[in-house]
Amino acid sequence: MKIGLLQCDDVAEALQPRHGNYPHLFQQAFSQVGSEVEWQVFRCHDGEIPQQINELDGWVISGSRHGVYDNLPWIDELGAFIRQCWQQRRPVVGICFGHQLLAQALGGTVKPHPQGWGIGVSFNQIVESRAWMQPSQDGLEILVSHQDQVVNLPSMGQVLAASQFCRNYMVEYDGVMLGIQGHPEFTRDYARDLMQYRQSVLPPNRVREALHSLSAPLDDRLVLAWIVNFLSQHHLR
Template structure:
């Protein structure tokens, strides 16, 4: 299986020396589960947006220090690409900034939290059970570090990401 990594930032230099950049981190993590996976990276934050939605079997986005509402040209180009993937039914996983990008690109609303930065653990309730969710659990704790948040989910129909609700506060 080929995974397309839509890289939206670089890991901070002091952390990169120890842990590598996003492509190396994801490859190392996934290799522990499935060593045969192949990764191809597009540096979206440098304007490198894929032109072929079939270049790989599934797509992932990384986090970013940038926000989806910062008015950066590459963010809108990547949003267009996300909409193309969605219309074609291609698998896409949005991580952190990528989750916010997906929500906004598909018609949701992303805003800065009135409470400022959220850092720590967040309990998330799973509201819909899908067949792939094994082992099943009604909720999960996630480590968070963000100031932007998805305020309104995209209108239906939308992806399985809707199965995980906003953090319970």
């Protein structure tokens, strides 16, 4: 399966020697679930937006330090690309910023969360299930790092997983697109180092709670397998 990674940021230079950049994080993560994915990277934050939506089997949008509402030309162009994919029913999976951009591009609303940052491990409940969510389970524990959230869904959006902190945590759009607020490509070590790197903007009490949460079990591999299943159902049609 050939997947386009729509890269929307770079890992901070100070963290790259230990953790690599986003393409490395995604490639390493997906290799752990035995998926045969051939990646093609598009540096969207540098203005490299794909011109052909059908050249690959599907697309994955990365996270970003930017907000989807920032007045940046590449964000508008990527939103237009998402709408083209929607019109032609080409599968797209959005992670964190990518999840929020899917919602905004399709008519939803994204805003900063009034309770501030979500960091560490998020604990969610599955509220709707799909055939590609195999193996199935009732909860979902995934690393997060975000201060924005999808507050209003497009009409075609269906919430699949939610928590008290984030009610639109995982959203499917008519079986064509999938948004996930969490980061299944993150490792615990990267999440810990990222929190330390961002200490100046994160509330100390939230950081203490988040660091403690890193001892919880993670469902990162399960979510990665779900993403592969979601994209494969289109690839095999």
